[in-house]
Amino acid sequence: MTRTYVNHLPRHVESSPIPPRSLSIPFPDRLHSAHRSQASAAMHRPRRLPLLLILLGLLPAVARALLPPPRFPGPHARPRPRAGTGDGVGGGYEFETRYFRQRLDHFSFSGEEEFFQQRYLVGRAGAGGWAGPGGPIFFYCGNEGDIAWFAANSGLVWDAAPRFAALVVFAEHRYYGESMPFGSKDKAYNNSRSMAYLTAEQALADYAVLLTDLKRNLSSESSPVVLFGGSYGGMLAAWMRLKYPHIAVGALASSAPILQFEDIVPDTIFYDLVSNDFKRESLSCFQTIKDSWKELDEQGNGQDGLLKLSKTFHLCQTLNTTGALSDWLSSAYSYLAMVDYPMPSEFLMPLPANPIKEVCRNIDKQPEGSSILERIYAGVNIYYNYTGTVDCFDLDDDPHGMGGWDWQACTEMVMPMSSSEGLSMFLPDEFDYALYADDCVKNFGVRPRPRWISTEFGGHNISSVLEKFGSNIIFFNGLLDPWSGGGVLKNISESVVAIVAPLGAHHIDLRPATKEDPDWLVSLRESELEIISGWLSDHYGARGGALFQRATNKDSAAS
């Protein structure tokens, strides 16, 4: 039995209705290399080859599951939406919800101009509020999801704003949350023609237009804007600083894998990093997971195998393919690596501090004689059932709707990902661009342009290019985060700097401060704010020193 390759991938527990699925699809790479064995070809081309293989008698005895492509963490990865919506409070931060009449297409003149309502959140001016006209603006570049969720999870922006008397603005990315062109999600996501305007370039232009208009309305044209963003939002922040240097004085791009394109970084790096996070906690845990895939397939193929697997893993429904289960497990491991924070978090799921350590502890501590799969079940319970309140696991509550990120991944955001034979605890898996592209045609009626991002934003030879032509960007990365493999990890110039946290995970710097924060986190946030403070001082210089100073003094007076 060969698993059908489905484009709408990881089926983790979740059913957040609002934001579409994110990062699906496997990833391209190796546009040139296409060598692989027969067996592995069968594994990669399930849709086209099965008949042929059956005829040739080559169908592999053991069906192998494709690795589900990783997604960025986001509200889509949660079991249920929790972000505050509407006016009021998200994660305890007070904001006002506003809508801006935004142009649908910034890059052509058709005579039939269309607009949509773009949502944005503005921090409430309270005590220690905005300095007023001319004062700094902290602008968060919205990601692929509901902006209220990102606002609730980006505490650094809110926590830092009073120190600089900055106005906080979180802008929603078009086609996500409430910012739907054509009036509704159904219409916006109808077909390739209606989705055509979902691109990073259009989103950046939205932010530029929104900021320019907002400043004019506030009589605050001279305000310095500092961009923030994490993950895809971090990519947007960095790119926006490069493309619109007159609109923002600098960008904090947190966990932004701007190099995860083409062959700029090795395509195996993501899964190698996930695997390494498990290996560093426990070699036997790593090995158990590595051995589990074969075990899954063998069990699944045995008598009543799928039924037994469904029981072992407490699934709500009987599996009809082992692939769905492997996807679900792989997703958990990838997400765990992204959120391997040293303090408890509820970012994706309620999780303990150092969740991978806990998963491995559970896998390792099962009584002598426990089977591999019993261990795996015990481990994955930490991710999917830490609260102990889940009755059964539903692998299939993904409605298979077209997700916004699926579209983006099928057009511009082609991030090749493979799994290596040696270092990875996942099954070896080589990225197959041809299959990827064909699936995009099939699902969306579009063919990706895998080289467009580097053409538009650069990426090759990034150090020498940014050294000459870039300035005022902080690239934060935590090395436990598998996305750090596509991040900028070296200082490039005086003002294009890399802040690297060896024990950090996905944009941990942006997370709301907690009492459990380790010293290294507190001090790296401080370094980031010092750098930002330098950008603002440069901006104000002698001229506006008074304004910025006032903010600084206010802060020191308050503390």
Ligand SMILES: *[C@@H]1O[C@H](CO)[C@@H](O)[C@H](O)[C@H]1NC(C)=O
């Ligand atoms: C989707 O597009 C088709 C034409 O391609 C049109 O007939 C249909 O009304 C559209 N649906 C929505 C919800 O806009």
Ligand SMILES: *[C@@H]1O[C@H](CO)[C@@H](O)[C@H](O)[C@H]1NC(C)=O
């Ligand atoms: C600026 O003001 C105009 C007029 O009130 C309003 O239509 C527009 O939405 C405002 N812009 C922003 C970014 O809020």
Ligand SMILES: *[C@@H]1O[C@H](CO)[C@@H](O)[C@H](O)[C@H]1NC(C)=O
């Ligand atoms: C497997 O089961 C799911 C529902 O649980 C169903 O949507 C899907 O079509 C089934 N696949 C096959 C190949 O039967």
Ligand SMILES: *[C@@H]1O[C@H](CO)[C@@H](O)[C@H](O)[C@H]1NC(C)=O
């Ligand atoms: C979740 O955890 C609780 C408490 O440990 C357990 O009783 C329950 O069976 C678990 N749910 C699943 C689906 O395994």
Ligand SMILES: *[C@@H]1O[C@H](CO)[C@@H](O)[C@H](O)[C@H]1NC(C)=O
């Ligand atoms: C990268 O930049 C260096 C230094 O400017 C230059 O010598 C080299 O040729 C560049 N490589 C590519 C592929 O452009």
Ligand SMILES: *[C@@H]1O[C@H](CO)[C@@H](O)[C@H](O)[C@H]1NC(C)=O
């Ligand atoms: C880059 O430079 C900053 C100081 O500007 C320093 O704090 C940081 O550790 C450096 N990063 C790396 C990766 O060396």
